[in-house]
Amino acid sequence: MNQAAVEKNTVRRHSGEPSEGRSGGAFPAERIEIVSEEGAGGRKTMYLQMGPQHPSTHGVLKLELELDGETIERVVPRVGYLHRCAEKLGERDRYVQAIPHTDRMDYVASMTQNLALCEAVEALLGLEIPLRARLLRVLLCELQRIASHMVWLGTHALDLGAMSPILYCFRDREEIQDLFEEACGARLTYSYIRIGGFYTPPSPRFFSWCREVLNRLPEKIDSYEALLTENPIFIRRLKGVGYISAEDAIAYGLSGPVLRGSGVARDIRVDEPYAAYDQIRPRVITRDEGDCYARFLVRMEEMRESVRLCREALEALEAAEPGPYLAENDLVVPPPKEDIYQDMAAMIRHWIIAIHGFKVPEGEVYRAVETPRGELGVFVSSDGSGRPFRLHYRSPCFVSLGALERMAKGGMLSDLVAIIGSIDVVLGEVDR
Amino acid sequence: MLILFLKTALLFGVLLTAIAYVVWVERRVLGVMQARLGPNRVGFGILATLPVVGRLFRFTKETRLFGLGQPIADGLKLFTKEGIEPAGVDPWTYRLAPILGLLPVFLGFAVVPIGPDVPVLGRIVTTQIADLPVGVIYLLAVGSLGSYSVVLAGWSSNSKFSFLGGLRAAAQMISYELPMGIAILTVVMLTGTLSLREIVAAQGDIWNLFRFPPFLILAFVISTICAVAEANRAPFDLPEAESELVGGFHTEYSGMKFALFFLAEYAHIFLGGSILAVLFLGGWNIPFIGTLAKVLPVLLNPWVYWILGVLSFALKVFAYVFFCIWLRATLPRFRYDQLMNFTWKVLTPLAAFNLLAVAVLGKLL
Numbered sequence: 001m002n003q004a005a006v007e008k009n010t011v012r013r014h015s016g017e018p019s020e021g022r023s024g025g026a027f028p029a030e031r032i033e034i035v036s037e038e039g040a041g042g043r044k045t046m047y048l049q050m051g052p053q054h055p056s057t058h059g060v061l062k063l064e065l066e067l068d069g070e071t072i073e074r075v076v077p078r079v080g081y082l083h084r085c086a087e088k089l090g091e092r093d094r095y096v097q098a099i100p101h102t103d104r105m106d107y108v109a110s111m112t113q114n115l116a117l118c119e120a121v122e123a124l125l126g127l128e129i130p131l132r133a134r135l136l137r138v139l140l141c142e143l144q145r146i147a148s149h150m151v152w153l154g155t156h157a158l159d160l161g162a163m164s165p166i167l168y169c170f171r172d173r174e175e176i177q178d179l180f181e182e183a184c185g186a187r188l189t190y191s192y193i194r195i196g197g198f199y200t201p202p203s204p205r206f207f208s209w210c211r212e213v214l215n216r217l218p219e220k221i222d223s224y225e226a227l228l229t230e231n232p233i234f235i236r237r238l239k240g241v242g243y244i245s246a247e248d249a250i251a252y253g254l255s256g257p258v259l260r261g262s263g264v265a266r267d268i269r270v271d272e273p274y275a276a277y278d279q280i281r282p283r284v285i286t287r288d289e290g291d292c293y294a295r296f297l298v299r300m301e302e303m304r305e306s307v308r309l310c311r312e313a314l315e316a317l318e319a320a321e322p323g324p325y326l327a328e329n330d331l332v333v334p335p336p337k338e339d340i341y342q343d344m345a346a347m348i349r350h351w352i353i354a355i356h357g358f359k360v361p362e363g364e365v366y367r368a369v370e371t372p373r374g375e376l377g378v379f380v381s382s383d384g385s386g387r388p389f390r391l392h393y394r395s396p397c398f399v400s401l402g403a404l405e406r407m408a409k410g411g412m413l414s415d416l417v418a419i420i421g422s423i424d425v426v427l428g429e430v431d432r
Numbered sequence: 433m434l435i436l437f438l439k440t441a442l443l444f445g446v447l448l449t450a451i452a453y454v455v456w457v458e459r460r461v462l463g464v465m466q467a468r469l470g471p472n473r474v475g476f477g478i479l480a481t482l483p484v485v486g487r488l489f490r491f492t493k494e495t496r497l498f499g500l501g502q503p504i505a506d507g508l509k510l511f512t513k514e515g516i517e518p519a520g521v522d523p524w525t526y527r528l529a530p531i532l533g534l535l536p537v538f539l540g541f542a543v544v545p546i547g548p549d550v551p552v553l554g555r556i557v558t559t560q561i562a563d564l565p566v567g568v569i570y571l572l573a574v575g576s577l578g579s580y581s582v583v584l585a586g587w588s589s590n591s592k593f594s595f596l597g598g599l600r601a602a603a604q605m606i607s608y609e610l611p612m613g614i615a616i617l618t619v620v621m622l623t624g625t626l627s628l629r630e631i632v633a634a635q636g637d638i639w640n641l642f643r644f645p646p647f648l649i650l651a652f653v654i655s656t657i658c659a660v661a662e663a664n665r666a667p668f669d670l671p672e673a674e675s676e677l678v679g680g681f682h683t684e685y686s687g688m689k690f691a692l693f694f695l696a697e698y699a700h701i702f703l704g705g706s707i708l709a710v711l712f713l714g715g716w717n718i719p720f721i722g723t724l725a726k727v728l729p730v731l732l733n734p735w736v737y738w739i740l741g742v743l744s745f746a747l748k749v750f751a752y753v754f755f756c757i758w759l760r761a762t763l764p765r766f767r768y769d770q771l772m773n774f775t776w777k778v779l780t781p782l783a784a785f786n787l788l789a790v791a792v793l794g795k796l797l
Contacts, residue, residue, distance in 0.1 A: 048592050055678060070596065070768055161666060161765025167466040227762070233667055234764045413596070414767045417676050 045073055052081045056159040056417045059427030061401075063416070070412045075405040079398065082431040090391040094357030095121050095195060098391060103189035105393065106429035108151050111144040111180070112371040113429075114193040116393075119274050120367035120378040121195050124360050125332060132317060133197035133325040134276035139210070139313040140183070140192070141275070141369075142306040146217065147176040148372035149303050153224060156296070156421035160237050165227060172220045175213050182206050195358075196333040197326035210314055217307050225300060238293035242407040242419035245290055252403040255396050256374025257302065258423055261295035263288035268370040280312045292422040299424075332358040357386025373397050373424055397423065398430045435552075439561050443541060451698045452503035458757045460499070465761040474501035507691070515687035518590060525588035530685065530692035533581030537699040540574045543567040544706045545629050547716045547742035550734050559716075559742065560629060567628040568620055571707060572613055575662065578700065579605035582664075582671055582681045585693070589684035597680030600768055601671035605662055607775045612658035614783035615651040618790045619711045622648075632715030639714040644797075647790045652712045654783050656752075659704030661775075663697060666760040670768055705752030706745075713748045716741035 051062040060081035066074035086105055090098035102113040115137055122129060150173040154166030177187045183202040184192035192198060228234050244254070249262040259266055267284045269277040285301045287294035326333050334353045339346035362384040368377040374396025381390035400423045408416045456471065463470025475496030482491070517526065547559035564570050579602055586598015620626060622643060623634045631640075641652050661668035672680030679685075682693045709715055718740050725731045731740065766774065 046592065056676065157764065161669065162763060163462075163666075164466045164761050167468060171467050228764075231764065233766055236770055237764060237767055412767060412769065414676050414765075 050416075052078075056155075057420060058155065058425050061420070061425060061427055061430070063404075065413075065416070067413065070414075072408050072411055072413065072416055075408050075416065077401045077404055079401065079427070079430050082427045084428075084432065086432040087391050087393060090117075091388050094386050095360065095388060096357065098388065099191050099194065100189065102393075103191055104428055105395065105432055106148075106371060106373065106376070106397075106426045107188060108426050109144050109148040109372045110188065110190050111140050111193065112148075112369055113376065114191060115141055115275065116367065116369040116371070116376045116378045117380075118193050118195050119369060120365050120380045121360065122327075123367050124363055124365045124380055124382055125195070125329075125358075126361075127196055127327045127329055127332060129197055129327050130323060130325065131276065132320040132323060133327070135280075135313050135317045135320060136198065136202065136325060137193060137275040138277060138280050139310055139317060140180070142309045142313065143176050143179065143210075145306045145372045146303050146310075147173045149299050149306075150176075152299060152372070152421075152424040153228075156418075156424070157228060157234075159417045159421040160234065162228065162231075162234070165224060168220075168224065168227075172217075175216070179206065179210055179213055182209060194326075196329065197324070201325045207314065207318060210310070214307055214310050214314065218304065221300065221303050221307075229297075229300065235293060237414070237418055238291065238296055238422070239289075240291050240293075241411060241415045242292045242295075242422055243290050244403060244407050248403070248406060249290070252406065253399045254374070254403055255399065256370065256372070257295050257298045258374065258400050258403075260284065260286045261298045261422075262290035268368050268375055272368065274367065274369055276313070276316075280309055280316065282309055292418050295422040359384060359386055360388075368394070371396065373426065373429070374400065376429075393432055395429045395432060397425045397427075398432075401425065401430060435555075435557060436561065439557075439559075440542075443546075443561060444538065447538070447541060447699065447702065448695075450702065451695055452507060453500075454698055454701070454753055455506070455694075456500065456503050457753070458760075459502070461754065461757045462761050465758070470499070471502040472496060472499040474499055474505045476501050510691035510694075511688055513687035515689050518684050520590035521684070522588035522590070525584050527689070529581050529585035529588060530689045530696070531581075532584065533578060533696035534692050534699065536574045536577035536581075537696055537703050539577075540571055540703045541706070543570055543628055544703075544710060545632050545715055546745055547738050548734075550738045558629070559738070563627060563629045566626045568616060568626045568631075568711075571628075572609065572616070575703065576605065576609050578662075578696070581693075581696065585685070586671075586681040589681070591684050593677045593679070594681050594683045597671045597677045597683070600677075601664065601681055603768075604664075604668065604670060604771060607772060608658045608661040608668075608779075611654050611775060611779035611783040612662065614780065614787055615654040615658070616707075616711060618648065618651045618787050621787070621791060622794060628710050628715075632710055632717065635714040635717055639712065639717070639719075641712045641714075644790055644793050647786055647793065648712065650786050651783070651790075652708070654779055654786070655708055655712065656755075657779065658775075659708060659752075660756060660759065661771075663700035663704050663756070665697075665701065665756050667763040667765050668771060669760075669765060670771060701753055701756050702749060705749035708752055709745055709748035714744075716745040718744045 046067045048065040048067050049062065050065055051057040052060040054061075057063065062078040062081065064074075064076040064078060065072060084101075084104065086101040090101050093101075099114055099117060102117045103110040105113050150169040154169030157165035180190060180192075181187045183206050184190050184198075184200070186192070244252070244258075244262055246262045246264050249259050249264060254262070255266070255268075263286050265284045265286050267282065268274070269282045270284055283305055285298050285305060287298050330349060332353075334340075334350050335343070335346035340350045341347075360380075360382040362382055364379070364381045366377055366379045368375045370376075375394065376396060377394035379390070379392040379394070380388050383389040404419065404423070407419050411419070460470040460472075473496060475494075476491070485491070517523065542561040543564050545558070545560040545563070549556050549558050551557070582601035582605070583598045586594045586596070586601065589595070619631065619640050622640060623631050625631060625634070641648055664671050670680075671677075672682060677683065682690055685693060718737075721731060721737075721740070730736055
C-alpha cells in the first residue's frame with residue numbers, strides 16, 4: 001500500500017466510514033455482509049475483528065463483530081484456524097491410530113475424547129469390556145472433568161479480570177496431571193484408553209495417590225468459590241449476561257453445562273450410560289437462569305459431583321477382583337508384551353493386528369460421551385476393513401459457538417468475553 | 433534557586449527509582465499471593481567483580497538479591513527496543529501521548545509535602561518543591577491532564593482496540609474526578625485551606641481520617657476508590673483491559689514509548705497514595721510523636737524528626753501501593769457501564785451527601 005492509500009485509509013477510518021480494504025483481501029464484504037454504514041436503526045456501526053490473535057478468544061477463534069459503541073450488534077465466529085484433519089486422518093489410519101488424533105481435539109480433556117472413539121468402535125465390534133476397565137474409565141474421565149473445569153475456571157476468571165484464580169487452578173490441576181502421568185506416562189495427550197480397555201494397567205501406587213488427591217480436592221474447590229462465587233463484581237459481570245432460554249438451547253443443539261445451565265436436565269452419562277455410568281450414577285446438575293452465572297454454578301457443582309463419582313469409582317475398583325484391564329478378544333486386543341517375545345502364536349497375532357489392524361464388522365454407529373464441554377458424538381461407518389470408512393466427530397463447542405450471537409447480541413464487548421468463557425471453548429475441538 | 437533545583441532533581445531521581453522498584457515489589461507480592469515466585473533471577477552478579485566489597489560481602493556470580501536487578505534489566509530492555517510505529521498512525525500525537533502521560537504526574541508531585549522542614553546551613557528548607565496556596569486545586573487540575581494522554585494514544589494509534597480503550601479511559605477518568613473532588617472538598621472545608629502544607633500541619637494532633645467519624649472515613653474510602661480508578665488499576669483497569677481490548681490504549685505502543693505509559697501508571701499510583709496520605713492520613717506526621725519524645729528527646733532533633741517524618745509518609749504511600757497490588761490479585765474487572773453507574777449513581781451522590789453532613793456537623797460542633 002502506498003503512502004497516499006495509507007493516508008486515505010486512516011482518514012476514512014477515523015471518520016467512522018468503512019475502509020475499502022475490507023471488500024477485497026481478508027473479509028470479502030459480499031460474503032460476510034457485516035459492514036453496514038447504517039446499522040440497525042440507522043446508526044453507524046463499527047466493524048471489529050476480534051482474533052484469531054486475541055488474549056481471550058481461547059486460542060485461534062476469530063470473531064467478526066459489528067459494534068454500536070460497545071454494544072454488540074452482530075457476532076460471526078470464524079472457525080478453522082486450528083483445523084488438523086482429525087477426521088480425515090482417522091479414516092486414513094487404522095482404528096488404533098485414530099486415537100492420538102482425538103487427544104489433540106479437546107486437548108484440555110483428552111481422556112474423554114479417547115473414550116468417545118473407543119466406545120463407538122467397541123460398540124461396532126460388540127466387545128465385552130471388563131468391569132474394572134469400565135470403572136477405571138469412569139474414574140479417569142471424572143478426574144479429567146475436574147481438571148478441565150479447573151482450566152475453564154482459571155481462564156474464565158482471567159477473562160473477567162481476576163488474575164489469581166488461573167494460577168491456583170493450574171497448580172491444582174497439576175496434581176491431577178501428575179496422577180495421569182503415574183497411570184499412563186503422559187500428562188496432556190494420553191491415548192491411554194484403547195479399544196478394548198487400557199493399553200497398560202495403572203501402577204498400584206496410582207490408587208492410593210488418587211485417594212489422596214481426591215481428599216484434597218473439595219477443599220480446593222471451596223477456596224475457588226470463596227474467591228469468586230460471592231464476589232459482587234464477579235456476580236455483576238455474569239448475572240443476566242449471555243442469557244439463552246431452554247427452548248433456544250435445545251433448538252441450537254447445545255449440550256453439556258451450557259444446556260444444563262438453561263434448566264434442561266440432559267446428561268449423556270445418565271440418559272445413555274456408557275462405561276460404568278450405569279453403576280455409578282451421576283446427579284444431573286441444572287440451573288434455570290440460563291445466564292453465564294448459572295453456567296458457572298453448574299460447573300462448580302459438577303466439580304464437586306465429579307469428586308464424589310471418583311470416590312465411588314475408586315471404591316468399586318478396589319473392591320473389584322484383580323485382572324487385566326483389557327477385553328479378552330484375540331482378534332482385536334494385542335497380546336501382552338511378554339507373550340509376544342516368547343510365544344510364536346502371540347507374535348503372529350501381534351503382527352497382524354499391528355500391520356493390518358483388526359477388522360471391524362460392516363455397519364454404522366453413533367456413540368456420544370459427556371465430555372466436560374458437552375456431548376461429544378462419534379460416528380463411525382465401517383466397510384468391514386481395518387480402517388474406518390467414515391469417521392465424524394460432533395463436537396460440543398462447535399455447536400455452542402453457533403449460539404454465540406444469540407447470547408451476545410445486545411450485550412457489551414466485555415460480555416462477549418464472559419460468554420466465550422462460559423461456553424468454555426477449546427478451539428482444537430471446534431476445528432478438529 | 434540552587435536548593436530548588438537540587439530538590440527537584442532529588443525528588444525526580446527518588447521517584448523514578450521508587451517506581452522502578454515498585455514494579456519489582458508488585459511482581460514479587462503478586463507472586464506470593466498467587467503461589468509462585470515472581471522475578472527472582474536477575475541479580476547483581478557484577479558486584480562479585482568489585483575488589484573489596486565483593487570479597488567482603490561474599491558476592492558471587494550467583495548473587496541474585498531476590499531479583500533486585502530485574503527493574504534495571506527491564507528498563508534496559510525497554511530502552512533499547514525498537515519503537516515500532518504502525519502504519520497509519522498520527523505521528524505527532526502518537527509520540528506526544530506517552531510524554532503527556534508521565535508529565536502531569538511528575539508535575540503533581542511538585543506540591544506534595546514529603547517531610548517536615550529541616551535547617552540546612554542555617555536556612556529552613558521545606559521538603560516540598562513548591563507550596564502553592566491552591567495546591568489541592570492544582571493537584572486535581574494536573575491529575576486530570578493525564579486523561580489526554582490516554583485519549584490521544586487511543587485515537588492516534590489507528591487501531592480499534594486502542595480507540596475503544598481511549599474512549600473508555602476518557603469517560604472513566606473524567607467521571608472519577610468528580611467524586612474525588614467532592615470527597616477532597618470535605619477535607620478542604622475542615623481545614624479551611626487549599627495549601628497542602630497547611631493541611632498537613634493542621635493534622636498534627638488528629639488525622640483528618642478520624643475527625644467526625646464516620647464521615648471522613650467515608651470520604652477517605654471514596655477518595656481511595658477514585659484514586660485507584662484514576663490510576664487505571666484493577667478492578668477499574670478497563671482502558672487497558674487485556675482480556676477484551678488486548679492492551680487497550682497502549683496496544684500499538686512498544687519500546688520506550690510503552691515504558692513511559694508503564695511508568696506513568698505506577699507514578700499515578702504513587703501520586704494517588706501521596707494525595708491520600710497528605711489529605712487524610714496526616715502526611716508526614718508521626719503518630720504519638722509527642723508522647724514518645726517525652727521518653728526519647730532525641731526524636732525532636734530536626735534531622736531525626738525529618739527522617740522519621742519522611743519514613744512515615746513513605747510508609748503510608750507504600751501501604752496504599754500494597755493495597756493496589758492486593759486489589760489486583762483479588763478482584764475481577766468491572767464492566768464499562770457498571771463502572772459508570774457506580775460512580776454516577778453511588779459514589780457521586782454519596783460524596784455529596786457526605787460533604788453536606790460534614791458541613792452541617794462542622795457548623796454545629
